Amino acid sequence: MNPVPEDGAFLRIESVTKDFGGFRAVDQVSLDVARGEIFALLGSSGSGKSTLLRMLAGFEAPSGGRVLLDGVDLAGRAPYERPVNMMFQSYALFPHLDVWDNVAFGLRREGLPRTEVAERAQAMLRLVQMESFARRKPHQLSGGQQQRVALARSLAKRPLLLLLDEPLGALDKKLREETQIELVNIIRSIGVTCVLVTHDQEEAMMMASRIGVMSHGRLLQIGSPADVYENPSSRFVADFIGNVNLMEGTVAGVAEVRCADVVHRLAQALPQRPGDAVTVAVRPEKIRLDASAPPGEGNRVRGVVRAFSYFGDCTMYHLDLPSGAKLKANVENERRHGELAFALGDAVWASWQPGAQVVLTD
Ligand SMILES: Nc1ncnc2c1ncn2[C@@H]1O[C@H](COP(=O)(O)OP(=O)(O)OP(=O)(O)O)[C@@H](O)[C@H]1O
Numbered sequence: 001m002n003p004v005p006e007d008g009a010f011l012r013i014e015s016v017t018k019d020f021g022g023f024r025a026v027d028q029v030s031l032d033v034a035r036g037e038i039f040a041l042l043g044s045s046g047s048g049k050s051t052l053l054r055m056l057a058g059f060e061a062p063s064g065g066r067v068l069l070d071g072v073d074l075a076g077r078a079p080y081e082r083p084v085n086m087m088f089q090s091y092a093l094f095p096h097l098d099v100w101d102n103v104a105f106g107l108r109r110e111g112l113p114r115t116e117v118a119e120r121a122q123a124m125l126r127l128v129q130m131e132s133f134a135r136r137k138p139h140q141l142s143g144g145q146q147q148r149v150a151l152a153r154s155l156a157k158r159p160l161l162l163l164l165d166e167p168l169g170a171l172d173k174k175l176r177e178e179t180q181i182e183l184v185n186i187i188r189s190i191g192v193t194c195v196l197v198t199h200d201q202e203e204a205m206m207m208a209s210r211i212g213v214m215s216h217g218r219l220l221q222i223g224s225p226a227d228v229y230e231n232p233s234s235r236f237v238a239d240f241i242g243n244v245n246l247m248e249g250t251v252a253g254v255a256e257v258r259c260a261d262v263v264h265r266l267a268q269a270l271p272q273r274p275g276d277a278v279t280v281a282v283r284p285e286k287i288r289l290d291a292s293a294p295p296g297e298g299n300r301v302r303g304v305v306r307a308f309s310y311f312g313d314c315t316m317y318h319l320d321l322p323s324g325a326k327l328k329a330n331v332e333n334e335r336r337h338g339e340l341a342f343a344l345g346d347a348v349w350a351s352w353q354p355g356a357q358v359v360l361t362d
Contacts, residue, residue, distance in 0.1 A: 266354055
């Protein structure tokens with residue numbers, strides 16, 4: 001549930017809780033982040049991820065628990081006394097200062113010698129490839145460029161921990177994806193440890209080596225992107241990350257679950273007992289559609305195509321099943337869409353392999 005990074009924890013969050021009056025925004029969160037790791041806190045609005053990040057930065061004090069950075073308890077330290085820098089979605093660049101002065105601002109305030117300020121600002125602007133924009137004002141830059149300057153400014157003070165709060169929220173999709181890769185490359189090249197907050201699962205999966213899924217102040221699951229996607233530990237996580245078909249059923253054998261429309265044959269024996277209620281989760285891309293019945297008994301169901309959404313690389317089919325339940329199947333467009341086999345109203349067979357399912361009880 002909470003795998004400790006192999007090389008030990010650099011950032012250790014121990015049973016951290018935050019109460020606002022009678023409301024618990026963060027509930028007993030424990031988490032270890034390794035040195036140099038990029039870790040994403042992923043959750044819907046109000047799940048408590050920003051509050052947790054603000055406690056790491058020192059903008060909020062925990063109501064309970066401890067935060068240790070490189071073995072040092074941060075309790076009682078003001079934000080400016082922490083080797084931590086937080087970068088916000090709004091970039092927070094000073095509009096009246098040019099790029100160079102924005103990056104140099106914090107260094108000058110620290111009272112660093114002029115030559116060192118100049119060297120560091122230059123190095124940071126080179127790192128984010130903004131050297132040639134040094135004399136521009138923020139309003140003369142694109143959103144992605146402003147983001148890179150904000151990153152340069154955050155990194156100039158050489159924090160041990162970089163905190164990113166929805167860093168790319170203001171960028172459009174295409175620029176967001178490009179900037180995500182740039183940000184990761186820059187963060188990795190410096191080796192700074194990073195915790196980022198996002199409600200965008202693609203962003204979390206693209207940028208982070210591990211993800212913590214938050215809901216109602218609690219950390220529900222921690223794992224690599226592949227792990228939380230392929231092995232969700234609860235219905236909430238299965239549903240929150242990606243698309244999923246959730247089917248209620250009853251354990252009917254060692255590796256068999258009966259649902260309203262389908263008998264699931266599983267690849268592994270179940271720990272539950274016959275008669276126990278479970279939920280079977282199957283991702284849409286694990287489902288295959290055919291015009292004729294696939295061989296075998298289980299892991300197949302006949303449905304009627306009620307809708308489909310064409311995404312270019314794939315098409316998501318929405319089927320009505322005999323019980324009235326819905327099933328989503330995502331089919332790769334290996335051939336051109338005009339040659340698609342299925343149309344609205346067609347009866348089709350959906351099938352999947354044993355092992356495609358995840359059986360959930362939470
Ligand atoms: N200063 C505060 N006083 C009272 N309640 C607060 C305060 N700050 C946050 N909360 C509440 O705590 C909960 C968690 O807020 P938080 O901002 O951490 O969520 P979030 O997951 O970051 O959401 P978002 O993605 O919308 O920023 C919310 O219900 C919020 O209303």
